Amino acid sequence: MNAFEPIKPEQDPAGKLAAMVVTTAFEDIPAEVIELAKKAILDTLAVTIAGSNWEVSPQIVRQVVEWGGAPQSPILVHGQRVPAPLAAFANGVMARGIDMGDVHVTGGHVTEWNIPAMLAALGIADKPVTGKEFLAAYVTGGELGVRVNTAMNGTSHASFGVPGEYMGPLCATASVARLLGLSVEETWNALGIAYSNHGMSEMQKYAEGTQMARVQHAFAGETAIKAALLSRQGVTGPKGIFLGVPGGSFRHIGWSDVRPEILSDDLGKRWIYAEGLSMKPYSACKFTHSFIAGAIEIMRRDRLDYREIASVRCIGSEGARMTIEPKEAKWNPKTVGEALYSTPYTVATAIIGGDVFLGDFTVEEVNRADKRDLMQKISVETDPAITDQFEGFSVEITLQDGRVFRQCTPYVLGHTRNPMSWDDLQQKLDKCAAYAAVPLAQAKLSRLVELCTDLDKIEDVSELLGALTP
Numbered sequence: 001m002n003a004f005e006p007i008k009p010e011q012d013p014a015g016k017l018a019a020m021v022v023t024t025a026f027e028d029i030p031a032e033v034i035e036l037a038k039k040a041i042l043d044t045l046a047v048t049i050a051g052s053n054w055e056v057s058p059q060i061v062r063q064v065v066e067w068g069g070a071p072q073s074p075i076l077v078h079g080q081r082v083p084a085p086l087a088a089f090a091n092g093v094m095a096r097g098i099d100m101g102d103v104h105v106t107g108g109h110v111t112e113w114n115i116p117a118m119l120a121a122l123g124i125a126d127k128p129v130t131g132k133e134f135l136a137a138y139v140t141g142g143e144l145g146v147r148v149n150t151a152m153n154g155t156s157h158a159s160f161g162v163p164g165e166y167m168g169p170l171c172a173t174a175s176v177a178r179l180l181g182l183s184v185e186e187t188w189n190a191l192g193i194a195y196s197n198h199g200m201s202e203m204q205k206y207a208e209g210t211q212m213a214r215v216q217h218a219f220a221g222e223t224a225i226k227a228a229l230l231s232r233q234g235v236t237g238p239k240g241i242f243l244g245v246p247g248g249s250f251r252h253i254g255w256s257d258v259r260p261e262i263l264s265d266d267l268g269k270r271w272i273y274a275e276g277l278s279m280k281p282y283s284a285c286k287f288t289h290s291f292i293a294g295a296i297e298i299m300r301r302d303r304l305d306y307r308e309i310a311s312v313r314c315i316g317s318e319g320a321r322m323t324i325e326p327k328e329a330k331w332n333p334k335t336v337g338e339a340l341y342s343t344p345y346t347v348a349t350a351i352i353g354g355d356v357f358l359g360d361f362t363v364e365e366v367n368r369a370d371k372r373d374l375m376q377k378i379s380v381e382t383d384p385a386i387t388d389q390f391e392g393f394s395v396e397i398t399l400q401d402g403r404v405f406r407q408c409t410p411y412v413l414g415h416t417r418n419p420m421s422w423d424d425l426q427q428k429l430d431k432c433a434a435y436a437a438v439p440l441a442q443a444k445l446s447r448l449v450e451l452c453t454d455l456d457k458i459e460d461v462s463e464l465l466g467a468l469t470p
Contacts, residue, residue, distance in 0.1 A: 004251060004260060009240030012248065013263035017147070018188040020267045021140040021174045026132040026456070029139050033274045034456060036416075037139050042104050042452035043279045044095055044111040045468065048431035049440065050358060051214075052077035055336060057090075058437060060218060064090045073123030076116070079439050079469040084124045088172075088221030090251050091116030096217040098358055098432075099340050102414075103286040105276030105390060106153070107146030113168040114141045114175035116220035121228070122175045122462050129179060131458035137178035143273045145171025148242075150272055151262035152253060166249075168193040168217065170241075171225035180228050192237020193227040193247070194220075213337065219419040278390065279414035281428070282356040283464075286390050287320040288346040291380075294395035295350045302395065302405050306351045306370075312378040313396040314343060319389040322357025324380045331375055336361045347395070348374040358435050391415060422453065438470045 026034075051057055061078050064086045075090045082090075093102060094116070101112035108223070116136060122129060148167035157295045173194040177187040198220070231237070242250045243260055248407050262272075282292050291314050298304065315412035323343040324330050333339040339346075339361055348371045386392055392410040411418040420428070426449055433445055448467040451458060 004243055004248075007240075007243050009238065009244040012240045012242055012244045013260060014191055014239060014241040015184075015188055016264040016267055017144050017174070018191060019184045021137075021144060021178050021188050022184045024136060024140050024268055026136045028268060030137065030271065030274075033139060033271045034135055036277060036419075037135055037142075038273050038452050038455050039420065039422070039425060040111045040142075040277060040279065041115055041138065041455065042449065043420070043428065044101050044115050045464075046425065046429040046432040046447060046454070047098055047100040047112070048076055048091065048095045048116065049429070049468070050100070050435040051094035053435055053437035054094075054097035054358070056214060057094045057097050057454050060093050060215070061090050063438075073120045074465055074469050075360075076119065076465075076468045077440070077470075079438065080125075084120045085222045085225045087123065088117040088120035088225050089218040091120055092217035092219070092221035093214050096214040098283045098435075099213070099285060100280045100283040100432075102277055102279045103309060103390070104146050104149070104273065105278065105388065106150040107272065107276070108149045108167065110142045110145055110171065110273065110277065111138075112217060113145060113220055114138060114386045116217065117172040117176050117224040118179055119465065119468075120221065121179050121225055122465065124225075124229075126179060128460040128462065131455040131461055134179070134461045135456055139271070140178055140274065141171050141173075141175025143271060144174045148274045151242075151254065151259050152250070153257045153259065157199040166198060169198045169220040169223050172220050173227045175393045176224040177228045177231070182228060182230070182232060186228075186231045188239060189235070190227040190231040190242060192239055193230055193235065194223050194237075195241045196237055197223050197227070213341075238241045265286050267407075275416065277416060278412070279420050279425075279428075281413045281420075281424075282346070282350075283340075283358055283361070284346045284356050285323055285341045287316070287323045288341075288343050288356075289412045290391055290393035291316060291320075291343055291347050291354050291395055292350040293409040293412045294393065295347050295397070296354055298395060298397050298405045298407045299351055299354065299408065301407075304399070304405065307434070308399050308401070309351070309374065309377060309397055310400045311398045312347060312351070312374075313398075314347060314378065314380045314393065315383050315386075315396075316380065316393040317385055317386040317389045319384050320380070320393070321382055324382075331378075333366055335412045336363070336366065339366045343380050344378045345371065347378055351397075357431065375409070422449070425449075440468070440470065444468075 069083040073084045073087035095112035145167045330342040397405045
């Protein structure tokens with residue numbers, strides 16, 4: 001337990017974060033941050049389209065439709081109108097479904113938390129929401145989420161059970177509260193309600209390959225809307241979320257490198273959100289991406305035949321342990337969920353097929369004999385000297401004739417230092433659209449790109465919903 005200086009709940013950094021969310025004007029946000037935000041929104045909408053028919057999403061949509069209720073908001077892609085919290089519930093699981101949403105180097109997942117809930121909240125907004133208002137709500141909520149995880153040094157503790165995704169419901173709640181026009185006090189209460197409703201368990205769902213890695217986003221989105229609405233009705237939540245005595249969450253994290261000052265230092269001036277956001281070119285855990293990129297580059301550059309490979313040696317960060325432990329599950333995945341978070345499986349897939357995308361995550365693909373054989377030739381080591389949790393991993397391929405080929409990828413496509421262009425995002429959208437639960441016309445997809453590109457000029461963001469439903 002960390003011995004931070006005792007403070008009263010009303011002095012908790014959560015208050016400053018709530019004020020940042022409510023009072024930051026669109027004009028206060030740098031243009032480059034807005035540009036990144038527009039790309040991130042399109043990126044998440046693309047993966048939501050693909051996730052609409054992936055694994056557990058159809059079952060959740062069926063359940064939400066069966067629950068029924070006031071037709072406030074459409075379920076993305078599927079189109080049925082349901083109460084806003086239920087629309088957020090269905091949207092959330094789709095956004096995380098294929099594990100291809102953005103990831104911040106210190107802040108964890110971001111856009112797949114708040115955008116699904118924000119789109120559902122449009123159906124209960126008191127007036128049309130402009131693109132500028134939508135972007136300001138998105139960025140400030142994303143900044144709050146990134147700061148919470150960064151302050152916990154969450155990503156560096158990922159392999160040990162980081163409560164990293166506990167910031168997700170706070171991120172979504174902040175953005176929804178801003179979108180619905182809550183005051184600072186109401187937003188703070190909404191954050192407290194969301195905090196009270198979500199536990200801090202994180203890694204077990206990955207280790208066991210369960211569907212909760214995706215379904216947790218459904219609960220977060222639903223909670224965000226309910227928390228905002230309850231707060232507006234006068235329901236209060238705890239204020240001492242992080243450092244309040246006796247139960248502020250940071251007081252009960254045993255790691256010595258927790259830095260609560262990050263929660264409030266330079267708020268509104270420094271945008272940590274924009275300093276390390278990566279968009280994914282591959283549908284798999286981010287900890288596998290540097291390995292995947294290196295393996296693909298070797299096979300392409302040196303024109304190798306995977307059938308001639310004797311061994312593959314991968315060296316990554318300590319955080320990458322979550323993709324190699326427990327060993328039985330990672331070298332012998334039995335489910336799609338286990339395969340998504342397996343370095344041996346994704347590297348073997350990249351070597352054989354030159355890509356890692358949704359078609360590689362079926363029961364048949366997971367059990368392919370050639371992939372299984374190659375996986376047994378793959379070894380993975382972690383090196384504490386690799387300080388970036390996701391980037392700069394190395395791959396070494398040795399052939400049966402003794403030749404050795406190496407590649408270290410400093411920044412995978414999608415990193416802020418190797419960013420995706422709008423054309424890259426268009427291509428990702430096209431790949432994702434092929435997996436939609438309900439086909440979306442090309443005209444709608446083109447309109448979606450136009451809307452995101454010019455989002456700050458749109459007078460009513462509900463136009464997005466028209467492009468995202470049949």
